[in-house]
Amino acid sequence: MKTLFKNADIxxxxxxxxxVLQNAYLAVDGDKISYIGKDEPKxxxxxxxxxxxxxxxxxxxxxxxxxxxxxxxxxxxDLPLNEWLFDKVFPIExxxxxxxxxxxxxxxxxxxxxxxxxxxxxxxxxxxxxxxAVADAGMKANLTRPVxxxxxxxxxxxxxxxxxxxxxxxxWNNAAxxxxxxxxxxxxxYTCTEKIARAYIEECNKRNGLLHIHLSETxxxxxxxxxxxxxxxxxxxxxxxxxxxxxxxxxxxxxxDSDMEIFLNKGVHVVHNPxxxxxxxxxxxxxxxxxxxxxxxxxxxxxxASNNNLDMLExxxxxxxxxxxxMQNATVMKADTVIKMATQNGAVLQGRNDCGDIKVGNRADxxxxxxxxxxxxxxxxxKALITYSAQSSDVYMTxxxxxxxxxxxxxxxxxxxxxxxxVEKAMQKLY
Numbered sequence: 001m002k003t004l005f006k007n008a009d010i011x012x013x014x015x016x017x018x019x020v021l022q023n024a025y026l027a028v029d030g031d032k033i034s035y036i037g038k039d040e041p042k043x044x045x046x047x048x049x050x051x052x053x054x055x056x057x058x059x060x061x062x063x064x065x066x067x068x069x070x071x072x073x074x075x076x077x078d079l080p081l082n083e084w085l086f087d088k089v090f091p092i093e094x095x096x097x098x099x100x101x102x103x104x105x106x107x108x109x110x111x112x113x114x115x116x117x118x119x120x121x122x123x124x125x126x127x128x129x130x131x132x133a134v135a136d137a138g139m140k141a142n143l144t145r146p147v148x149x150x151x152x153x154x155x156x157x158x159x160x161x162x163x164x165x166x167x168x169x170x171x172w173n174n175a176a177x178x179x180x181x182x183x184x185x186x187x188x189x190y191t192c193t194e195k196i197a198r199a200y201i202e203e204c205n206k207r208n209g210l211l212h213i214h215l216s217e218t219x220x221x222x223x224x225x226x227x228x229x230x231x232x233x234x235x236x237x238x239x240x241x242x243x244x245x246x247x248x249x250x251x252x253x254x255x256x257d258s259d260m261e262i263f264l265n266k267g268v269h270v271v272h273n274p275x276x277x278x279x280x281x282x283x284x285x286x287x288x289x290x291x292x293x294x295x296x297x298x299x300x301x302x303x304x305a306s307n308n309n310l311d312m313l314e315x316x317x318x319x320x321x322x323x324x325x326x327m328q329n330a331t332v333m334k335a336d337t338v339i340k341m342a343t344q345n346g347a348v349l350q351g352r353n354d355c356g357d358i359k360v361g362n363r364a365d366x367x368x369x370x371x372x373x374x375x376x377x378x379x380x381x382x383k384a385l386i387t388y389s390a391q392s393s394d395v396y397m398t399x400x401x402x403x404x405x406x407x408x409x410x411x412x413x414x415x416x417x418x419x420x421x422x423v424e425k426a427m428q429k430l431y
Contacts, residue, residue, distance in 0.1 A: 059118030061346025064300030068104030115392030144185035156199035
């Protein structure tokens with residue numbers, strides 16, 4: 001399948017900054033970008049699409065998510081993280097079966113596709129359900145079955161969570177033509193015993209796996225770990241070998257200078273979740289310092305129970321302004337920085353080296369944003385429009401591996417009405 005987009009403004013990354021190639025052509029051949037330029041290609045195409053009044057750019061990478069938690073959207077609002085998680089979230093999650101998780105996952109995919117997300121990193125139980133949904137929908141995802149252990153007497157060979165994680169890896173890693181990658185996950189230091197964590201980390205490292213963790217999300221979590229072990233959460237994970245393979249850590253709100261040095265030396269990626277951190281009152285992660293150090297920082301929404309949406313354009317907006325305000329410096333987080341965090345940095349984190357950037361030879365994971373909206377006029381600086389003005393509802397098209405999955409309000413691979421029905425059925429059971 002060969003597709004030509006014409007009359008498009010195209011956001012390209014060149015020499016460390018983004019520039020817009022105006023009124024141009026972009027061609028897709030199969031799953032790859034085959035041409036970008038001002039001159040119309042002479043070859044023939046199966047489909048030609050007019051992108052007048054639209055900006056084409058890389059799709060977004062939501063690098064920390066819990067898809068089925070859309071079913072808990074609004075639960076436990078206005079509570080600090082510890083109360084929200086243990087008193088409100090966990091009791092409802094205990095009721096979830098594969099049927100409800102499927103409904104929640106599909107609802108999350110609807111939301112993400114309509115908002116320009118092409119790939120996401122997810123941490124949840126019953127992940128084979130999510131894997132099948134992603135495969136059928138045509139999206140990309142890095143999926144995990146998180147490991148937890150609250151019982152000091154539990155032995156690694158008795159951990160059903162470890163067994164399920166390894167089974168998921170064996171069954172689904174590199175499935176759906178490589179669109180699905182299976183990562184490893186320890187939920188957090190405070191939800192896992194050292195014995196279980198150490199054994200699971202060894203399994204991850206044997207496979208050169210990518211470990212997905214929550215880390216130093218709150219002052220409480222960070223300080224209690226130091227009181228318990230005499231180490232920060234980052235030091236605890238590092239001493240267990242968690243960063244000897246590949247790893248990425250979500251939140252990192254209260255990390256210390258020595259923790260950031262560990263990230264840099266070990267190549268640990270960080271996922272910034274500004275909406276969740278602000279809503280739960282967790283605090284301001286030192287993202288500008290991490291970026292200055294050379295740590296790869298991506299963006300994520302977190303689950304919809306602590307956000308309360310999966311809108312990556314909202315994360316871009318917040319990431320661009322909260323640090324400027326906190327540091328009283330309007331130049332700290334620039335448009336180029338946050339757009340790169342949401343695209344290229346996320347693809348690098350996920351291990352998708354031919355994704356996240358609009359260039360010939362890369363995967364055709366492309367979105368189009370309609371500029372024909374009052375809040376996006378006049379068109380003076382399109383990078384600024386994306387960062388400070390655009391909303392998820394402005395996304396006109398989402399393409400993954402050269403296939404259009406969403407266009408002008410229409411889902412090509414998902415049945416919206418059927419998914420809504422399944423969600424209502426799940427709500428009746430859960431609430």
